[in-house]
Amino acid sequence: xxxxxxxxxxxxxxxxxxxxxxxxxxxxxxxxxxxxxxxxxxxxxxxxxxxxxxxxxxxxxxxxxxxxxxxxxxxxxxxxxxxxxxxxxxxxxxxxxxxxxxxxxxxxxxxxxxxxxxxxxxxxxxxxxxxxxxxxxxxxxxxxxxxxxxxxxxxxxxxxxxxxxxxxxxxxxxxxxxxxxxxxxxxxxxxxxxxxxxxxxxxxxxxxxxxxxxxxxxxxxxxxxxxxxxxxxxxxxxxxxxxxxxxxxxxxxxxxxxxxxxxxxxxxxxxxxxxxxxxxxxxxxxxxxxxxxxxxxxxxxxxxxxxxxxxxxxxxxxxxxxxxxxxxxxxxxxxxxxxxx
Numbered sequence: 001x002x003x004x005x006x007x008x009x010x011x012x013x014x015x016x017x018x019x020x021x022x023x024x025x026x027x028x029x030x031x032x033x034x035x036x037x038x039x040x041x042x043x044x045x046x047x048x049x050x051x052x053x054x055x056x057x058x059x060x061x062x063x064x065x066x067x068x069x070x071x072x073x074x075x076x077x078x079x080x081x082x083x084x085x086x087x088x089x090x091x092x093x094x095x096x097x098x099x100x101x102x103x104x105x106x107x108x109x110x111x112x113x114x115x116x117x118x119x120x121x122x123x124x125x126x127x128x129x130x131x132x133x134x135x136x137x138x139x140x141x142x143x144x145x146x147x148x149x150x151x152x153x154x155x156x157x158x159x160x161x162x163x164x165x166x167x168x169x170x171x172x173x174x175x176x177x178x179x180x181x182x183x184x185x186x187x188x189x190x191x192x193x194x195x196x197x198x199x200x201x202x203x204x205x206x207x208x209x210x211x212x213x214x215x216x217x218x219x220x221x222x223x224x225x226x227x228x229x230x231x232x233x234x235x236x237x238x239x240x241x242x243x244x245x246x247x248x249x250x251x252x253x254x255x256x257x258x259x260x261x262x263x264x265x266x267x268x269x270x271x272x273x274x275x276x277x278x279x280x281x282x283x284x285x286x287x288x289x290x291x292x293x294x295x296x297x298x299x300x301x302x303x304x305x306x307x308x309x310x311x312x313x314x315x316x317x318x319x320x321x322x323x324x325x326x327x328x329x330x331x332x333x334x335x336x337x338x339x340x341x
Contacts, residue, residue: 002075002076003075004074004075004076005076005077005078005081005085007077007081007084007085009038009078009080009081009084010040010041010084011038011039011040011041011043011044011080011083011084012038012039012044013036013037013038013070013080014036014037014038014039015034015035015036016034016035016037016135017032017033017034017035018032018033018035018127018131019031019032019033020033020123020127022118022119022122022123022126022127023117023118023119023120023123023127024118024119025104025114025115025116025117025118026115026116026233026238026239026240027104027105027106027116027117027239028105029104029105029117029118031118033100033101033102034067034100034101035066035098035099035100035101035128035131036066036067036070036098036099036100037096037097037098037099037132037135037136038070038079038080038083038097038099039053039094039096039097040083040084040087040088040094041084042087042088042094043087043094043095043096046094047136047137050137051137052137052138052139052140053094053095053096053136053137053138053139054093054095054096054138054139054141054142054143054166054335054336054339054340055095055096055098055129055132055136055138055141055142055143055339056095056096056097056098056142056143056144056145056332056335056336056339057098057100057124057128057142057143057144057145058079058097058098058099058100058145058146058150059102059109059111059144059145059146059149059150059151059153059154060099060102060103060108060109060146060149060150061108061146061147061148061149061150061151062107062108062109062148062149062220062223063107063108063216063220064103064108065100065101065102065103066098066099066100066101066102067099067101069099070099076325079097079099079328080097082325082328082329082332083095083097083332086329086332086333091329091332091333092332092333092335092336092337093336093337093340094336095335095336095339096132096136096138098128098132100128102120104117104118104223105206106202106219106220106222106223106226107216107219107220107223108149108220108223109149109153109223109227110149110152110153110156110174110223110224110227110228110263111124111149111150111152111153111154111156111157112153112156112160112227112228112263114226114227114230115230115240116226116227116230116239116240116241117223117226117227120153121156121157121160121161124144124153124157124161124164125157125161125163125164125165126164129142129164139339139340141166141167141280141339141340141341142164142165142166142339143165143166143167143168143169143280143281143335143338143339144157144158144165144167144168144169145168145169145170145171145328145331145332145335146169146170146171146173147171147172147173147324147325147327148171148172148173148174148321149173149174150171150173151169151170151171151172151173151174152170152173152174152175152265153173154168154169154170154173155168155170155173155175155265155276155282155284156263156265156268158275158276158279158282159265159268159269159272159273159275159276160272160275162275162276162278162279165279166279166280166338166339167279167280167281167282167283167335167338167339168276168279168281168282168283169281169283169284169331169334169335170283170284170285171285171286171324171327171328171331172285172286172287172290172294172298172321172324173265173284173294173298174265174294174297175264175265175266175294175297175298175300175301176264176266176293176294176296176297176298176300176301177260177261177263177264177266177297178261178264179293179296179297180292180293180294180297181221181224181260182252184217184221185243185245185250185252186250187214187217187218188217188218188221188243188245189243189245189247189250191214191215191218192218192222192243192247193247193248196247197236197242197247198222198225198241198242198243199236199237199238199239199241199242201218201222202219202222202239202241205219221243222241222243224260225241225242225243225244225260226239226240226241227263228259228260228262228263229242229244229256229259229260242256243256244256244257244259244260264297265297265301266297266300266301266304269301269304269305269308269310270304273304273305273308273310276305276310276312277308277309277310277311279311280338280339280341281313281334281335281338281339282305282310282311282312282313283312283313283314283330283331283334283335284298284301284302284305284312284313284314284315285314285315285316285317285327285330285331286298286316286317287316287317287318287319287320287321287324288316288317288318288319289318289319289320290320290321291320291321291322292321294321295316298314298316299316302314313334315330
């Protein structure tokens, strides 16, 4: 049977919150968010001796959030347990490990600025980072790491805000939108069309006593529309969520889809690769059997990094998009060592 991690957390987990209008949003989600911070016993000793530590911020995948990753998990280990194990084994240096609550009412977060969900990219750089600096002794080096949507957020924010981030690690992060999302429109439209619009579907879902399994994917596509193509309020839109496809014919609308594509890392890297070139670490990995076909986009992305002479570490492993927390055993040590420099 799978191994379960029974080891108690020996270090310290801080819980605090702060309020920021940077994530004011049309959904009505709260702007005060809880932040969990883990320090290993070794890290506490360094801080108490007057030292400073680098910071690693974990960005959660869709339908998850930072506090969940610190919670008990059957036949697995929490992020604090993983952090302590890796440090105790000498595989990584202690860091200030930050696990923020970044959940939204649309089920997740792509960590870009949007009037619908909030300006999460700005919140990370101009809200969360200063709060951490005010509360802890840091060495001024901050890294981002995450899986799926969190991996996307890590890589994209490395390109958008190189002034704030020194290293990024993306585990199976969204890339290659044409292949990832292109085949999903039929299923998505089938679920939404009876309601007449994406916003009507979301309104019905909000009042439903429970969600079907198919609703999670459909809601995610709405969240992506809110992130990549937020529309002005008016003309039947209360939130600004509209899909880039015709709900009758399922034909993709080129102008709207073009706005999505500007957020594809394959597009962004063409104009923002110098930001990644300046990182202390640019780590990318993906399972070669990813069920969302992200490995194809990742291979193309890494090929462009090679062509553009952007230093990076790439690993393709045997696996899918699921059950890949063990890959943090690779990125955590690399981040901790890079951020010490």
